[in-house]
Amino acid sequence: MGLMTNYQKQHRHRLAASAKEDGGYTITAQMPSSKMARHQAFEKLGRELDGDVAKLKAIKSVKEKIKVKAETLVPKYLPAVKSLTASNSADPLLGQILVWLFDINDIPEAMDLAVYCIEHEVPMPERFKRDLHDYLCDTIVDWAEAEHEAGRSTEPYFGQVCDLAADWDIPDQVRAKISRLQGLIAMDKENFEAAVTALETALEYGAKVKTALAQAKKKLEAGTEE
Numbered sequence: 001m002g003l004m005t006n007y008q009k010q011h012r013h014r015l016a017a018s019a020k021e022d023g024g025y026t027i028t029a030q031m032p033s034s035k036m037a038r039h040q041a042f043e044k045l046g047r048e049l050d051g052d053v054a055k056l057k058a059i060k061s062v063k064e065k066i067k068v069k070a071e072t073l074v075p076k077y078l079p080a081v082k083s084l085t086a087s088n089s090a091d092p093l094l095g096q097i098l099v100w101l102f103d104i105n106d107i108p109e110a111m112d113l114a115v116y117c118i119e120h121e122v123p124m125p126e127r128f129k130r131d132l133h134d135y136l137c138d139t140i141v142d143w144a145e146a147e148h149e150a151g152r153s154t155e156p157y158f159g160q161v162c163d164l165a166a167d168w169d170i171p172d173q174v175r176a177k178i179s180r181l182q183g184l185i186a187m188d189k190e191n192f193e194a195a196v197t198a199l200e201t202a203l204e205y206g207a208k209v210k211t212a213l214a215q216a217k218k219k220l221e222a223g224t225e226e
Contacts, residue, residue, distance in 0.1 A: 042084075042093075045080055045093065046093055069103055074097065077097050078097070078109075081097050088120065089120070090121060091122070092122065092123055094116070094122045098114055098117055107140075107157055111140075111160065114132070114136050117132055118133070118136070118164075133165070133170055137177075140157055141158070141161070145181055148184065158181070175201075175205045176207035179198045179201040179202035179207065180198075180212075183195045183212060183213075183216065192220035192223060193220055195220075196216045196217055196220055
């Protein structure tokens, strides 16, 4: 079973568990049963989303924006996300909610949705110049760097993105960031061979890791001599 297929299976399992916890509620439970009526309902929801995005732009405080997303907007649209993913939809609404999930640091929910969006080729919001692959890698690495600096685990999410990104065409600077952090984490675990490999890759892609690489090589050589 491939990585993406495995993640999709895990996502469907969590989706089913979430629906069960909510008493089986999804947005489809309160919407018309006909295909046309459902289409119209989601079009209306899309217009509401456009309005909510415009309201967010009018808020100057970043902290307040995050609060509104976390307390109001994500809870409002998450039932629609569950309904759309359950029906294998590629509705653009999913891309916007994905961004908000990362903005409020709901990494588990965001990663589930990100994997789904990649599998179903859901577009990023129009204002985004990066594609979803680049956005996911960059966002998770930034999160993982903060977690690592704070002494917390970056798993399983950083590892998942590393596995997925291995086969992706991503910018060199993003590849450099991924490899650098892989190297630093390997150093922490005293896996100096893996650290050297990752840091050499990071250096190749332009990361400033000469000092860390020299330290890793020194530790590896010392271990080999022993």
